[in-house]
């Protein structure tokens with residue numbers, strides 16, 4: 001006898017949405033509209049969006065995003081359209097391409113919710129151009145309108161399907177919608193048959209680092225300090241890569257799962273470009289959240305380790321709070337963000353003193369910032385103004401950033417750059433893609449950096465990068 005508790009075959013959320021008169025009317029009118037694209041958003045039975053991605057392993061393009069503390073997660077796969085741009089105007093170009101697409105999409109949504117409807121998922125590169133070999137596939141700006149997307153926002157679960165009508169007959173489009181919806185109706189029923197997951201152990205990690213890496217870093221930090229003494233700039237952020245190899249290729253979604261479990265206070269992201277290549281990370285740094293003219297960002301700069309006891313941890317936090325060097329590193333970020341937002345907002349709100357943000361591996365000085373933005377502004381405009389903040393670039397921005405490559409000799413690609421999603425209204429959310437790695441088959445390039453000011457100690461900064469590599473190293477190793 002089957003001892004399992006019986007469940008409804010079709011979740012009630014679906015039945016109501018599919019049976020509604022509005023949806024029937026929308027389907028009947030498919031043939032009347034000249035728009036080449038169609039999106040349908042329906043509520044679905046609860047399923048972890050990351051699990052849904054794992055139940056659909058065959059897609060080349062995949063995207064995952066979450067902020068468990070903010071109770072939001074998004075998974076998506078497939079590509080119906082992509083937006084690409086390069087150069088200094090790439091933010092504006094992406095906004096323009098989106099405006100162009102807006103008129104090409106017929107969107108149906110069964111629920112009124114800010115996360116309902118199509119989203120574009122992707123990111124920008126750190127530099128204006130991104131032509132480096134390893135990062136070439138990602139481009140200088142690239143966003144995908146996926147075939148399907150699951151959004152979990154608090155207790156609401158939404159499915160958005162996008163269909164390219166491609167001159168198909170209305171009946172064929174209708175069939176396509178119904179068969180895709182049916183696939184997702186059965187998705188949560190498939191979860192149980194995956195009780196025993198395949199092993200995620202991709203073998204012991206081996207580090208490919210040249211023996212003079214440490215010395216080279218010390219020299220680079222000393223050079224940066226010299227330039228600061230010469231008053232070329234006041235702060236610069238230097239990063240370094242760490243390449244590791246495992247025996248076999250890891251499953252990208254398993255890495256994301258491990259990051260999410262350990263760093264729920266972070267934005268966990270996965271941008272899989274093809275079955276061999278992905279960019280993953282767990283970043284604590286919000287660049288921009290924008291909805292209804294309300295803008296949220298933050299200053300995150302100034303770091304120390306976590307303690308081995310509660311008392312040591314508190315002492316480290318106090319020392320960080322009192323550190324003149326760390327407070328000045330932080331202050332540059334707050335000053336620049338205030339300056340950058342001035343033309344968009346009359347009121348920029350933030351506490352006078354930073355707080356402490358504690359992560360599993362490090363603690364940071366942190367200042368939450370909010371602003372109400374004047375009408376007609378889109379998220380791309382705001383992030384083009386903000387990126388790179390002195391948390392990942394330097395201060396003054398242009399003077400510092402123009403020296404980063406000369407000193408680092410590193411193709412940053414999408415590291416430390418805006419990553420996230422946006423909708424057709426120009427609302428969205430972007431994080432700064434730090435604590436991240438570019439994965440290709442069994443090789444991973446990890447990135448970590450730190451802010452250098454006049455009195456930075458090169459040895460301490462080296463140790464800070466080691467702490468910052470930890471989330472990615474741990475999630476990659478077995």
Ligand SMILES: C=C(O[C@@H]1C=C(C(=O)O)C=C[C@H]1O)C(=O)O
Pocket residue numbers: 237239285300301302303329364391392416434435447448449450451452468
């Ligand atoms: C550049 C990184 O982190 C940034 C630099 C920090 C610092 O210098 O204290 C702190 C947080 C981030 O803004 C990184 O993690 O790679």
